Amino acid sequence: MSKIYLLYQIKISPRFIEEVIAELLKVYDLEIIADALKLEPPKEAYNKLRNQFNSNILLSYYASHLKAKENDRIAIVLDEDAYVTGLNFVFGEALPGWGGIVYLPRLKLWISTQPSAKLIVERTAKEIVHELGHSYGLTHCSNPRCVMYFSNSILDTDYKSMFYCERCRKILDSRSLGHILKKY
Ligand SMILES: [Zn+2]
Numbered sequence: 001m002s003k004i005y006l007l008y009q010i011k012i013s014p015r016f017i018e019e020v021i022a023e024l025l026k027v028y029d030l031e032i033i034a035d036a037l038k039l040e041p042p043k044e045a046y047n048k049l050r051n052q053f054n055s056n057i058l059l060s061y062y063a064s065h066l067k068a069k070e071n072d073r074i075a076i077v078l079d080e081d082a083y084v085t086g087l088n089f090v091f092g093e094a095l096p097g098w099g100g101i102v103y104l105p106r107l108k109l110w111i112s113t114q115p116s117a118k119l120i121v122e123r124t125a126k127e128i129v130h131e132l133g134h135s136y137g138l139t140h141c142s143n144p145r146c147v148m149y150f151s152n153s154i155l156d157t158d159y160k161s162m163f164y165c166e167r168c169r170k171i172l173d174s175r176s177l178g179h180i181l182k183k184y
């Protein structure tokens with residue numbers, strides 16, 4: 001059975017991660033193994049002028065240090081803000097065939113009312129499912145309810161569901177990846 005390794009920065013509470021996993025198990029019929037991330041983000045990835053990490057550098061750093069078997073995936077959760085060139089920030093970034101990183105600070109932001117703990121868990125799960133979708137070869141989807149819809153802002157994340165739409169599920173099926181999903 002293929003697996004998802006969910007590695008979280010040590011400053012993140014394991015209880016929060018447990019709640020995120022409970023959400024992920026609504027989507028995936030996979031074993032999800034959580035563990036504390038032993039490698040802290042490297043200083044070279046930090047941009048002092050922007051006060052943010054460069055996500056591209058983090059992704060290549062973690063992808064070169066942490067290897068997963070062919071059908072396994074790695075999802076890293078960092079409580080750090082990150083950007084890629086051309087964007088003010090990113091909620092996450094993925095590497096096809098490997099996995100992805102999700103960044104928490106922007107998922108804790110609020111527009112009108114302060115988000116409940118439950119909402120932050122849901123947002124985190126959605127962004128992990130999104131980045132893992134890229135890692136399984138999916139691109140962005142035009143359906144705003146689909147988890148593969150691109151989130152320009154947290155409002156998009158709140159509007160989309162945590163599930164792959166029928167179209168995206170068919171694409172996974174056609175790549176013999178249908179088995180990774182729960183039937184929903
Ligand atoms: Zn995306």
Ligand SMILES: [Zn+2]
Nearest residue numbers: 141146165168
């Ligand atoms: Zn879709």
